[in-house]
Amino acid sequence: MVLIGDFNIPSNSKWYNQITELFAARDLHAEFCKNVRRPEEATYSSENSLVLWNDADQRIDYCWAIDRLDDYELMKLDVVDLDVLKQARGEELSDHWAQLFTVVPRPSK
Secondary structure, three states: OEEEEEOOOOOOOHHHHHHHHHOOEEEHHHHHHHHOOOOOOOOEOOOOOOOOOOOOOEOOEEEEEEOEEOOEEOOOEEEEEEEEEOOOOOOOOOOOOEEEEEEEEOOOO
16 A cells, blocks of 8 residues: 655654654655665755745655555555656646656565
């Protein structure tokens, strides 16, 4: 199961921690970037002309994987590719950059 959307919370906030703890959720963006050794990309950035604050570069949009609810085990998912879709300055569709995840079921052990 995935929980995905524009949460408007930075990853160093108490709300981020509460969501990850409450649902035992895995942050798929952070997990993918760690696995392929690349930095996480901002989804809210002053590069975007619709963003109202300077130096607003941070990720505030998330895709969490939830592997279990109570005693019910869910299909585990992994990200095999991730893109943050940026439009040319002045042609943005939103003040947030979209994230495009390629997600596959985790192979059984």
